[in-house]
Amino acid sequence: MKSLRMAKRHLPKFLESLGKWGKVYVPVKLGKNSYRWEEFDGEVDNIALDALRTVIPAKKFFYKPREVMFEYDKTNGYTQACAECEEDVILFGIHSCGIHSLETLDNIFAGKYVDNYYFTRRKNITIVGTSCMPDKHCFCKSMGADTVDEGYDIFLTDLGDDFLIGVGSSKGDDIVNDNPDIYEEVDESTTKRYLEFRNKRDESFELVLDTSDLPTILDFQYDNPLWDELGERCLACGSCSMVCPTCYCYNVDDTINLDSETGERWREWDCCLFRDHALVAGGHNFRENQGGRLKHRYLHKQQAYLGDFGRTACVGCGRCIVACPANIDYVECLKAMRGEMTSA
Amino acid sequence: MAKPSIGVYGLTGCAGCQLNIINCEDELLDIAAAVDIKSFIMAQTGNVECEIDIAFVEGAVSNEKQKKQLLDIRERAGLLVAIGTCASWGGVEAMINDVPREVAKKDVYGDTMKDNPFYDCFNPMPLKDVVKVDFQIVGCPIERPQFIQAVASLLNGNLPLLPTYALCTECKFKENECLLIEQDKFCLGPVTKAGCGARCPSNNIPCEGCRGPVFEANYASEVEIMLEKGYTKEYIAQQMSTFAGTISAEDLGARKLVKTDIP
Numbered sequence: 001m002k003s004l005r006m007a008k009r010h011l012p013k014f015l016e017s018l019g020k021w022g023k024v025y026v027p028v029k030l031g032k033n034s035y036r037w038e039e040f041d042g043e044v045d046n047i048a049l050d051a052l053r054t055v056i057p058a059k060k061f062f063y064k065p066r067e068v069m070f071e072y073d074k075t076n077g078y079t080q081a082c083a084e085c086e087e088d089v090i091l092f093g094i095h096s097c098g099i100h101s102l103e104t105l106d107n108i109f110a111g112k113y114v115d116n117y118y119f120t121r122r123k124n125i126t127i128v129g130t131s132c133m134p135d136k137h138c139f140c141k142s143m144g145a146d147t148v149d150e151g152y153d154i155f156l157t158d159l160g161d162d163f164l165i166g167v168g169s170s171k172g173d174d175i176v177n178d179n180p181d182i183y184e185e186v187d188e189s190t191t192k193r194y195l196e197f198r199n200k201r202d203e204s205f206e207l208v209l210d211t212s213d214l215p216t217i218l219d220f221q222y223d224n225p226l227w228d229e230l231g232e233r234c235l236a237c238g239s240c241s242m243v244c245p246t247c248y249c250y251n252v253d254d255t256i257n258l259d260s261e262t263g264e265r266w267r268e269w270d271c272c273l274f275r276d277h278a279l280v281a282g283g284h285n286f287r288e289n290q291g292g293r294l295k296h297r298y299l300h301k302q303q304a305y306l307g308d309f310g311r312t313a314c315v316g317c318g319r320c321i322v323a324c325p326a327n328i329d330y331v332e333c334l335k336a337m338r339g340e341m342t343s344a
Numbered sequence: 345m346a347k348p349s350i351g352v353y354g355l356t357g358c359a360g361c362q363l364n365i366i367n368c369e370d371e372l373l374d375i376a377a378a379v380d381i382k383s384f385i386m387a388q389t390g391n392v393e394c395e396i397d398i399a400f401v402e403g404a405v406s407n408e409k410q411k412k413q414l415l416d417i418r419e420r421a422g423l424l425v426a427i428g429t430c431a432s433w434g435g436v437e438a439m440i441n442d443v444p445r446e447v448a449k450k451d452v453y454g455d456t457m458k459d460n461p462f463y464d465c466f467n468p469m470p471l472k473d474v475v476k477v478d479f480q481i482v483g484c485p486i487e488r489p490q491f492i493q494a495v496a497s498l499l500n501g502n503l504p505l506l507p508t509y510a511l512c513t514e515c516k517f518k519e520n521e522c523l524l525i526e527q528d529k530f531c532l533g534p535v536t537k538a539g540c541g542a543r544c545p546s547n548n549i550p551c552e553g554c555r556g557p558v559f560e561a562n563y564a565s566e567v568e569i570m571l572e573k574g575y576t577k578e579y580i581a582q583q584m585s586t587f588a589g590t591i592s593a594e595d596l597g598a599r600k601l602v603k604t605d606i607p
């Protein structure tokens with residue numbers, strides 16, 4: 001870990017330097033009020049430095065919405081397909097909650113059967129984080145994901161005229177050594193402004209969720225009628241899961257070609273709010289009602305994952321709150337379960 | 345072993361789904377190599393109406409003659425596949441099923457066609473209201489790759505695996521800005537079956553629901569969302585019945601989940 005300082009006017013040079021390590025992706029504005037990571041077009045002005053949440057989180061870089069796993073051929077067997085697997089990607093502009101979400105996904109895909117589709121791409125990704133100022137839907141602080149001490153190569157904190165440059169890995173060190181002229185040593189003013197920034201950000205969180213005892217409370221609330229009330233409103237549209245940086249469920253399907261000899265195996269993002277998610281042969285569905293499906297998503301994040309990995313699977317990014325057409329609100333719902341509120 | 349035999353038929357519809365089959369230009373030879381096309385009036389001559397393994401039927405049923413034809417096809421076919429939203433849900437033909445046929449007829453043709461038997465029709469209905477449907481390939485029109493995939497799966501004894509979730513999921517795959525949430529547009533994505541690649545929202549146009557309802561379409565919630573956004577009940581009902589008019593107005597507006605059990 002080492003800290004440096006870089007004047008903002010050097011950002012173009014910094015990005016140019018990043019380009020030596022791979023394809024640089026930056027957040028850009030989309031439509032009225034949305035953002036998406038796209039390949040850097042060389043124009044610093046097109047980067048949405050203030051973007052809080054992209055529509056789809058960083059998982060799209062190593063875990064594709066729908067992709068071919070392998071092709072099969074009756075005579076020649078299987079060919080693993082992963083076209084851009086070896087591509088080096090620089091992910092610029094990921095925030096603290098996003099970096100925490102990577103660890104959450106790593107835990108899952110590194111399980112008993114290591115997922116190579118995920119890790120082949122994941123290992124080629126350079127993480128360049130940037131600081132942020134929470135809006136009314138951010139609650140990463142409540143989920144312990146508001147600051148990062150590891151999990152990035154470089155982290156830029158916005159201090160007004162310059163950035164504090166946190167170097168978090170040897171690759172990060174290589175990157176700053178590549179262009180030493182644009183960095184300066186941290187001085188007293190830097191530390192002072194950094195502390196000011198930290199305090200200001202810390203006080204800016206409007207949305208707070210008390211997570212103490214939550215797994216136990218959720219156990220007690222298993223039969224709360226609110227689950228079904230929310231289930232009636234839920235359209236099973238899948239948006240909440242698709243946009244969630246820690247939702248990782250996928251479905252696998254085989255397609256066959258007209259020759260009946262060749263075909264492909266696909267996998268695509270799945271979601272526990274779908275009717276088909278717990279549907280098994282014979283037409284039995286383990287979760288018949290939408291309320292039960294919705295409850296499953298919440299309990300998995302706040303109970304099951306916690307039991308397995310010692311932290312919740314929600315990083316408080318607020319994406320599912322913004323993306324729900326029915327205004328079903330993760331935090332309001334959990335508050336209601338705590339008895340803090342009456343509606344979600 | 346003899347090649348499996350198929351027939352492609354059209355009832356009331358625009359023939360666009362059948363046309364899309366003919367438009368599978370790169371794969372037509374492969375299709376012809378894999379199956380024996382016994383009947384496809386739009387595409388070939390020398391058609392034979394015999395027993396077939398799979399019948400693909402486009403269009404809604406809107407008169408007695410078609411009803412008889414469909415019953416006959418069902419008799420002869422091992423599997424019957426509805427192609428397109430008309431065959432699956434009534435489609436645009438069923439848009440004004442809440443208006444009595446006689447009134448509609450008069451509105452369109454005046455009195456001139458009153459006694460012409462050619463215009464004898466009833467409320468257009470999906471195939472499933474007349475016969476057992478084994479599978480639906482929805483879309484207005486159907487997507488070519490899905491037709492090909494369906495044929496290939498059926499040939500191998502499997503029901504095709506086409507998306508069963510809502511369009512929003514595909515819209516997220518495309519990482520679009522949500523038109524319903526961020527722009528307050530009237531989007532039917534949450535109740536519409538995916539599979540078109542979220543074609544319209546990807547071009548900044550809200551989904552009109554041309555693929556028909558998703559398996560468990562929560563119209564009640566969609567109605568509530570749209571009312572909250574300030575759309576009138578009439579407008580909402582009109583939009584929702586554009587492609588799925590056979591779901592009664594009561595279902596569209598009431599607190600009801602519309603379920604379908606056809607894969």
Ligand code: SF4
Binds near residue numbers: 247301314
């Ligand atoms: S559950 Fe919602 S707030 Fe939590 S990480 Fe997922 S999208 Fe973000």
Ligand code: SF4
Binds near residue numbers: 237238325328
């Ligand atoms: S985004 Fe909302 S409506 Fe859609 S599946 Fe999630 S909770 Fe249900």
Ligand code: SF4
Binds near residue numbers: 325511516521533534
């Ligand atoms: S634009 Fe329409 S289809 Fe896309 S996510 Fe929003 S509501 Fe769903």
Ligand code: SF4
Binds near residue numbers: 540544550556
């Ligand atoms: S987005 Fe909706 S209206 Fe457009 S093609 Fe797809 S299903 Fe049809």
